[in-house]
Amino acid sequence: MDPQIRGIIGITHDVLWGVGDVYYMFAIGASAAALLLAILFYAAGVKRLQRVAPVGLIVASALGFAAPLSLIANLYQSGRFYSLFFRTHLSSSPMSWGAIILTLYILTLVIMDVMVYTHTKGGQIAQPFPLIGAIAGFFAVAVIIYTGIEISAVRAIAMWHSALVPVLFLLASVISAVSLVVILGWIDRRIKKEEEKGFLGTLLFWTLLIDILLQFIWLIVFIMFGGRSVINIRQSVFQQHASSFLLVGFLLTVVLPAIILILPSLRRSWGSLLVASVLATVGAWVLRWNLVVTGQEMPKTAIDFNRYTLALTGHDSVLNLVGNIALVIFFVIVLEWILEMAEFEGELGKDRVSRQQGERVVDGGVAR
């Protein structure tokens, strides 16, 4: 018979990686996947993504430039972050790899921005740049993979140590990227055509479907086979955080948007596409939250759960998050403006050449 154990003296620990880290993982994942979308046009020349690509690039750049600042701010010794580059530990630390991958990713983002700026003529790029695109795409994939591996490499936390985690991160990244591209494309009115909306809606729908399946498997694996943590995991998923795991994290933000987009006609309608995108964006955030924060709440040795308190100000706080989101919005405005300028100049140039040649200017989708 199993004995009844009651703790008399013991300590619980505070959750260390909180809202700032969740935000970083969300933002950098969305950035990398949005860049992959943009690359499909800029590097691979997929024509029907012509208007989607600039939106993807703006989402990728704004989030990609701002998110690492949140990561640095979340270090307890932020001023020493540079030592990540000269005191490396590449033989075994995913975070050490991450620092290098992230830096190269940001560098390729800047190069992509410059290439697009200099090559845009009349809303079209003069010619695709496959080599730069391939390199940028490689680092975008590497960024998504490293964030997932960084979490799943931690054997000590039962909820993290799963090969499914990097795949879930990849799916959440694609979902958030497509959703944010839809939302921004609607706001800046770059995305207009049925075909473009249909493409994004279909991509979102299928990614959500795969996500439903994998999240289901992931939950079942932990609920059934969570080892010594299984009691805590069940308590967490079915009691303490049932709303976050099952209601918000699964039904409302993964299953519901997939249902909304089930009919191809609904994928082309702004109303349903936007509602599904907003829900799915929340879902991509909640997945990271459930994994990262709730995962740390699982006790490693103690009986009781660790606690997370969301701070309003100071280290890892709501204020940090708001500051970084404000920075993202600032980058979006600046990038929209720069890209518009490039397109406008290109349009004028094309217009001038066309007029000289007596041709009719074909709308490249820029002049509005």
Place this chain on the structure above:
Amino acid sequence: MNSDRREFLKFAVGGAALSAVGAAVLPGDSVAEAAPAKSQHRWGMVIDLRKCIGCEACSVACSMENDVPLGEFRTIVSTYEIDTGGQARRATLPRLCNHCENPPCVEVCPTQATYKRDDGIVVIDNTICIGCGYCVQACPYDARFINPETHTADKCNFCVQRVDEGLLPACVETCVGGARIFGDLNDPDSEVSRLLQEYPTEVLKPEMGTDPRVYYIGLSDYLQAKVDGMPVPWSKEEILEGMTDGSAN
């Protein structure tokens, strides 16, 4: 002083001179002292749970010796009430860093601020640590925390500053029941080696593959891994609040 302590001092004395040189060239309260080059020692601890009375003297001595901030612990004696078929008894389990042979905390550290010395002691150089907390996540034993004063990772270091001077860790020195025994695992004549030979010992969470160098005599199965049961009825926050508003007594 018993013979083990004399033995211990004899072993440690050679390392002390070298580590003093190390300490002189390193700044502040860094624990980056290099262990004596290619140390002959492999420090470890045996905790004889039959002798532990759960007095927490070790926790207090550790906090005093290492200036551990209020509310954090490098070592603590977890205490449980265990009811087996109506028979209640108390069980104690001193916890500390296990100075693992395969320490996952060291593996994940992106800056190598935490590392294992030649003598097996896992240390953190808090002049390098960036406070990313990755090692805290990776340790399966909850042995690490971010020190709110240094803003770097912190944990038991077997009182490396004492060991290198030929002294015992503060917790071992103070243990009233003589439950904590520290010594050289490489020396077949040390008391730790003798205990390991004489008694069956267990380590915490062997399934993690960390190969701990803290061994327990008399450890029950249900305390070896994560403990399942009813939680401690008061929280750390409540206790700390009580201490600051004076209502603790």
